[in-house]
Structure formats: structure tokens, C-alpha cells
Amino acid sequence: MADNSTGSVIDELSALDFAAVSPPEFARIVKGLSAKQLGEAMHGELRTRVLGEVFGRMKQQFRPEAAGRLTALIRWKITGDTDVVYETSIAEGACTISAGRSDAEPRTTLIMADAEFLRLVSGNANPVTLFMMRKLKVAGDVGLASGLTRYFNIPKA
Template sequence: MTDIADELAGLDFAAVSPEEFAGIVKKASAKDIATIMQGDMRERVLAEVFGRMGRQFRPDAAGSLDALIRWKVTGEQETVYETRIADGTCTVTEGRSEADPRVTLVMGDAEFLKLVSGNGNPVTMFMTRKLKVAGDVGLASGLTRYFDIPKA
């Protein structure tokens, strides 16, 4: 493993601030990300990132928004999470529900980590087909304003 992969493997993700995580992702190469986003480590990283979404949600920015966002993160396998924004709250669940999402976002592991850590430009990702959007493209284009995205 590389130094960054080793660093991530030993991390207690709950003790890492969003800004520290953003800095780690910024330093990581695509190969580093591919190395760490396997098996249990991948599950730990995704669970921690999605687990923080509710805490990083900005209800003042969301206002009266009512939407279900489905995230499909591809890589070693496809992992699905859903984010429900309604009544000034944000709840995150693992897995696919029977509800119809207002928007579905599909991206690989590296793109997902870059997006949620503030290290990737969602417009560029969309234009280069690294981020696929099905449904309400307008909602997708404004999602970042509903969350405190860390800066590395």
C-alpha cells in the first residue's frame, strides 16, 4: 500500500474532521483511492461519509425542499444510499427504497470521494461523464449548497 492508503487504513474515521478527510482525499491519487476503496475499508469510508451528511446539512439553505436523492457509488461493487431532504431535515439510509427518487447520481469511488470532500467540480464531472445524473438535473446542480462541503 502507499503511504496515503496506509494512513487511511489506520484511521478512526469518526475522529477525523471533514477538513482533514478532504486533505487526505486531495493528496490521494486515483491508484491510492482504488487501493483503499476495497472490502471492509470501502464500507467504512462510505458509511462514515454518508453518516456525516445529516450533520453537514444546511436546513436554512434547503428551505422547503422535499426530495429523495439516490446515490449509486460504483467501484468494487455498486453501493446505494439515499438522502431524504424534507421539513428542514436530512436523513440518510443505506440501500434502495421503493420510493422514486427526484434525482439519481451515479459515480465511481474516486469521483464520489472527490465530490463530497470538495476536491472535485461536479459540473466538470458531469460534462466528462464521470458523474451521471438521472432525473432533476437542476436539483443535482444545486446539491452542494445544501451541505457544508469541507475545503482542503
């Protein structure tokens, strides 16, 4: 990102083809932005594109060998202008992602703001630290929530 002002950051992010951005490159982009910049960038169509791409890649980042026989529904609630919900279902060595809230009861629900979510999925934040700082709220199985990162290849910036 060339300039540190929020307007130019949003312009640069809006111009990105997120499908062409590798996970390590995405991690570097997130690492280079402040929480304020991340929060300000996550609005409207850009927010929809970013969250869609992150959740769209989650299936490819899944590590079935690490999950073993785990069966769990994880609900992600990302807060911002509006709350966005996605669900990750892990069963029989496979991972499926769906947008929106189902009627199924999740084993754990993770609730966090846009900036914390982007930092978490890009390897720029530790879930335990976020939880201890109350930037990540967990409902349900806290043990599952604390170990989720081992089931996915998390990029490193």
C-alpha cells in the first residue's frame, strides 16, 4: 500500500482482484494496515468482496489430516456496519462453508469485528490474545474455538 491515508488505502483495496491475491500476500496487506484502516475499508461492496473471498478460500485452506474425525459446526459472526454470519461445517474430513445463519445449533460461535477477523484469518493475530483482550467473543465450545487455527493453513505475513 503506497500511502497511509485511509482514502488511498480503500481505493487500492477496491482496485484489487482478491481472487488473484495469494494468502501470504493478503496476510502482508492486512499486517500493513492499522485497525482503524481495516475498519474503515470494510464497508459496502468491498466488505462483501473481502469476506466472500476469505470464506471462499477457507475450504482450500482446510487441513483434513489435522481435523481427523472432528464433527463441528462453527458459526462466525463478523460485526461492522451490519452483522455478517458465515458457517463452517467440518465433518468426515471435509469442510463446507455457507453464508448466513442456518437453523442448526453450532458447536461454537465466534463473534468479532471486521479488523480482528481479518487479522485472525491472515495469521496476524492470536485467537487466545484476542479472546483475553475481549476482541473475540466465544459462545459454546471454547476448547474447539481455541484450537481452530490448527485445522487450517493460516498464512504468515
